[in-house]
Amino acid sequence: MTCPSRLCDSLAMLDKTSQMRRAIANDWLVPPYYEQAENWLDPFWGEETHFRRWFEMLDLTRVVELACGHGRHAAQCIGRVGEITLVDVLQTNIDACRERFGADPRVHYLVNNGNDLPGLESGAYSALFSYDAMLHFELLDVLDYLRETARVLRPGGRALLHVSNNLENPGGHYHQNRLWRNFGSLDVVRHVADRMGLRTLEHTTIDWEGQEAIDGLLLVEKADQ
Numbered sequence: 001m002t003c004p005s006r007l008c009d010s011l012a013m014l015d016k017t018s019q020m021r022r023a024i025a026n027d028w029l030v031p032p033y034y035e036q037a038e039n040w041l042d043p044f045w046g047e048e049t050h051f052r053r054w055f056e057m058l059d060l061t062r063v064v065e066l067a068c069g070h071g072r073h074a075a076q077c078i079g080r081v082g083e084i085t086l087v088d089v090l091q092t093n094i095d096a097c098r099e100r101f102g103a104d105p106r107v108h109y110l111v112n113n114g115n116d117l118p119g120l121e122s123g124a125y126s127a128l129f130s131y132d133a134m135l136h137f138e139l140l141d142v143l144d145y146l147r148e149t150a151r152v153l154r155p156g157g158r159a160l161l162h163v164s165n166n167l168e169n170p171g172g173h174y175h176q177n178r179l180w181r182n183f184g185s186l187d188v189v190r191h192v193a194d195r196m197g198l199r200t201l202e203h204t205t206i207d208w209e210g211q212e213a214i215d216g217l218l219l220v221e222k223a224d225q
C-alpha cells in the first residue's frame with residue numbers, strides 16, 4: 001500500500017515491532033547513561049554474581065558482545081579474549097567503542113539492524129554475551145537474536161543472555177513498565193532457545209533494584225550437530 005501523503009512519517013510505514021525497535025534504540029542515544037554506568041560494574045563483574053560465575057564458563061576465543069553500548073563490559077574482558085566483535089544498533093555507540101579500543105586488532109565492530117547479526121560467519125563463534133540491554137528489547141527481537149545466536153555459535157559455543165522476566169502489561173510500551181523492562185519471560189526464552197538448538201545449562205531469575213525476579217539470566221549451549 002502506498003503512503004497517502006508525501007508528509008507521511010517514514011515510521012508509519014514500519015510495522016509496530018520495527019517502530020518500537022527504533023524508539024527503543026533512540027532511548028539510548030543519551031550520553032549520561034554511559035558515563036554513569038562505567039561506575040556500576042559490580043552487579044555484573046562481582047566475583048559472587050551469577051553473571052561472573054557463568055561468564056567464566058564461556059570460551060573466550062572468539063566472542064560477540066551484543067548491544068555493547070560504550071564498551072564497559074568489553075573493557076572488563078578484553079585482556080582475555082582471542083577476539084571480540086562489538087555489536088550495537090547505534091552507530092554512535094560503535095563510534096564510542098572505536099574511540100575507546102582504537103585499532104586493537106582483537107576488536108571488531110558491527111552496527112546491526114536491531115534484530116540480526118549481519119555479516120557474522122555462521123558456526124564460527126565460541127561465545128556471545130549481552131548484559132543490561134535485551135531486557136528492554138521487543139520480545140520478537142529477542143527471539144530473532146536467539147535464532148541469530150544459534151546461527152553464529154559453533155557447536156559447543158555458549159551464550160550468556162540477560163533478559164526481561166516481566167509479564168506485566170502485555171501490548172504496552174516499555175516506558176510504562178517497572179525499570180523499563182519490556183514484556184518478556186525467562187521461561188519463554190528458554191523454551192524457544194531449546195527449539196533453536198540452544199540447550200540451557202544454567203538459568204536464574206534476578207531481583208533488580210528491589211523488584212523481585214524482574215530479570216532473567218541464562219547460559220545456553222549450541223548442540224553438537
Ligand SMILES: C[S@@+](CC[C@H](N)C(=O)[O-])C[C@H]1O[C@@H](n2cnc3c(N)ncnc32)[C@H](O)[C@@H]1O
Nearest residue numbers: 025028067068069072088089090114131132133
Ligand atoms: C542500557 S544500554 C546497555 C549498554 C551495555 N550493554 C552496557 O551494559 O553498558 C542498552 C544498549 O542496547 C542498545 N540497543 C538498543 N536496542 C537495540 C537492538 N534492538 N539491538 C541491538 N542493540 C540495541 C543500545 O544502543 C544500548 O547500547
